[in-house]
Amino acid sequence: MLALGKLLELTLAGREPAEKTQLTVEGVRMRWLSEGALEVRPPEARDNGLDLLLSAGIHGNETAPIELLDRLLHDIARGDVKPRARILFLFGNPEAIRKGERFVEQDVNRLFNGRHEQSSGSEALRACELERLAASFFSLPDRNRLHYDLHTAIRGSKIEQFALYPWKEGRQHSRQELARLRAAGMEAVLLQNKPSIVFSSYTYDKLGAESFTLELGKARPFGQNDGVNIDLLETRLKQIIEGNEPPLTDAALDGLQLFSVAREIIKHSDSFRLNLPADIENFSELEVGYLLAEDIAQTRWIIEEEGARIIFPNPRVKNGLRAGILIVPTTDENLA
């Protein structure tokens, strides 16, 4: 296999490849751009006009998505997968991946849409670099832009695989993209309703891509991901890359559960208390009247919404950051 197909090995070793560009037997050009960043370009005659950004390892301990990108890249480097799309592979936080930690000093996925400018340290620099790499990749005119930012969650989940769909004023969420996610094995989608500082929101808001954060199961160390079944996603990604996706029918959304954000729980101070068991699963339902959280100055988060559920509860985040999202079921009536 070509050396550049071993992007994960290079990244884990903190090594720069001697040769920055290589051609596969299929005439596919692979170009190393920076640590954990590799562009794949099909021969011009085969290019179908899709620019696909695949990122993983924005959180260094979320290894199933990193292993998935590693397999896809190996397949392309060997000529077993023949791309018709341009692809940018990104391993988000190499230092944290090497340490097997979610982050080193601060969460890279809270540093996008300009947030890195108000911060310092290696993770702020990396968020800036990721924005630059994505902006340069998505700078070609008249092409379709798609970004999947792949994650696994800290805790178990009543709904194992789901997507978060960013929001932008005046832009409607796409039914076609939701159908594609359903075909890729996603069981639910959270339709966001305000701007955010995560990577997928940056590429959606600033770069015009269709962008999603995908949650694929529970985070485990390298080599221990047998419990994370991402076969449907892997198959779909290969089809997207090779430009031979089966057509999506009108019934394609069947079974996909849609949610919207009722409230984000923001931790304001060290006094923040979250009244949930440590092992609570994502999508657990909370009853009306339940006292979910308390914070400084008698702030109390009481459930008012029928059918409310919690995702990503985490009282250990830094002050000012999201300590959970309260979500409620929604319908498909506002989709484009």
Ligand SMILES: O=C(O)CCC(=O)N[C@@H](CCC(=O)O)C(=O)O
């Ligand atoms: O399990 C958790 O608490 C977090 C899992 C995770 O890393 N999720 C992403 C979601 C990003 C988004 O809101 O689109 C994150 O928290 O960064």
Ligand SMILES: [Zn+2]
């Ligand atoms: Zn993550």
